[in-house]
Amino acid sequence: MSVGAVDITYRGIFQKNLAGVITKELVKAARHEDKIGGTVQRYGDSPERNGIPAKQFSVIADDADSLRVEMTKYEPSNVVVVAVMDDTLTKGVESWAWYGVRPINLNLAPGGTLLVISRRSAEELLELIPRREYAWNLAILPGEPSFGGLWVYNDDGTDYRTMGAVSRVAGDLVSLDSLLAQAASGQDGELRAEQLREGHDSVRAYPVDAGVGAEDTYEPVEMPGWTQMREGLVIPAVPVGETNPLFKKYTTRTARPLVKFDACVKCQICYTVCPDECFIPTPEGHWDIRYESCCGCGICAQSCPVTGCIEMVDEAVFDSNEPLHGVYENNREEYEELRQDKLAKAGGPIPHYGIF
Numbered sequence: 001m002s003v004g005a006v007d008i009t010y011r012g013i014f015q016k017n018l019a020g021v022i023t024k025e026l027v028k029a030a031r032h033e034d035k036i037g038g039t040v041q042r043y044g045d046s047p048e049r050n051g052i053p054a055k056q057f058s059v060i061a062d063d064a065d066s067l068r069v070e071m072t073k074y075e076p077s078n079v080v081v082v083a084v085m086d087d088t089l090t091k092g093v094e095s096w097a098w099y100g101v102r103p104i105n106l107n108l109a110p111g112g113t114l115l116v117i118s119r120r121s122a123e124e125l126l127e128l129i130p131r132r133e134y135a136w137n138l139a140i141l142p143g144e145p146s147f148g149g150l151w152v153y154n155d156d157g158t159d160y161r162t163m164g165a166v167s168r169v170a171g172d173l174v175s176l177d178s179l180l181a182q183a184a185s186g187q188d189g190e191l192r193a194e195q196l197r198e199g200h201d202s203v204r205a206y207p208v209d210a211g212v213g214a215e216d217t218y219e220p221v222e223m224p225g226w227t228q229m230r231e232g233l234v235i236p237a238v239p240v241g242e243t244n245p246l247f248k249k250y251t252t253r254t255a256r257p258l259v260k261f262d263a264c265v266k267c268q269i270c271y272t273v274c275p276d277e278c279f280i281p282t283p284e285g286h287w288d289i290r291y292e293s294c295c296g297c298g299i300c301a302q303s304c305p306v307t308g309c310i311e312m313v314d315e316a317v318f319d320s321n322e323p324l325h326g327v328y329e330n331n332r333e334e335y336e337e338l339r340q341d342k343l344a345k346a347g348g349p350i351p352h353y354g355i356f
């Protein structure tokens with residue numbers, strides 16, 4: 001008797017349908033090997049909201065009893081693959097109702113594979129992914145995060161490419177042949193087969209030894225019992241000028257606003273439009289950003305009247321949530337160097353970020 005799981009970690013709204021297709025099709029493909037499976041979801045907030053880190057699992061077993069035991073658990077054990085749909089999620093995920101950020105590879109079984117869709121190198125990703133006490137594998141499927149936008153399913157082949165990659169790194173759980181057989185039984189069989197093979201052939205795996213990776217600075221998350229959980233749908237009020245200490249939404253971010261304070265005309269519009277009260281007044285009239293509370297919606301960058309004053313920059317190039325105006329106050333040239341360095345590492349600002 002054996003059972004294994006594939007964890008699809010994704011961003012709410014944009015990738016919910018993508019995760020749903022992958023988890024269900026993996027289970028259906030496993031039936032071609034006389035296995036049995038089910039799917040289960042975990043999320044920190046409604047996965048219908050922008051950028052929310054969330055998980056869907058395929059649980060695949062050799063027999064019904066093994067599956068039944070596994071499906072009674074909060075989260076499946078023996079997760080042999082964690083597939084990450086957006087590489088900014090490697091900075092940590094909050095898949096339990098804002099109770100704390102956890103490492104992306106926390107539940108990965110020893111010897112398992114963290115499969116990331118990314119244009120980054122293994123070295124770059126290992127600067128973000130914390131080390132483990134056991135050896136594991138990092139696999140990279142070349143590609144951009146697939147953002148369907150709102151509830152729409154973006155049929156760009158990411159789902160079938162990912163499944164093909166899963167069959168390459170965990171062929172014992174579900175094979176490429178089974179996926180091809182399953183795809184042939186549905187619509188667009190030839191196209192799906194092509195995408196499966198492309199994902200299978202283009203994924204690259206890198207063994208990661210125990211102790212290799214970023215320093216693990218994550219605080220252990222204490223999960224409350226059901227009688228201690230906070231009330232749902234209640235956001236406690238806070239005094240003007242403060243932000244809610246319980247509602248830190250930075251793990252939803254794929255990009256963050258970076259301000260060119262020298263260009264700021266101190267109009268206060270960013271402060272007025274920010275839905276999360278992230279902007280902090282400074283004595284000289286600029287508006288600093290409390291990044292812990294910023295969900296990365298981009299509204300401030302769209303609303304700022306000065307071109308290039310607030311730019312949205314890939315979240316992966318930042319290593320701290322500390323506000324940055326203090327650096328500017330101490331040394332304006334140093335701040336400009338920092339800003340340019342982040343922009344260069346990110347390949348420039350993300351144009352037209354947000355909702356238009």
Ligand code: SF4
Pocket residue numbers: 256257273274275276277278279289293294295296297298299300301
């Ligand atoms: S991106 Fe801008 S407007 Fe949106 S939450 Fe962050 S600081 Fe506020």
Ligand code: SF4
Pocket residue numbers: 259263264265266267268269270271287303304305306309310
């Ligand atoms: S909207 Fe732009 S110009 Fe206005 S205060 Fe904010 S950063 Fe400065």
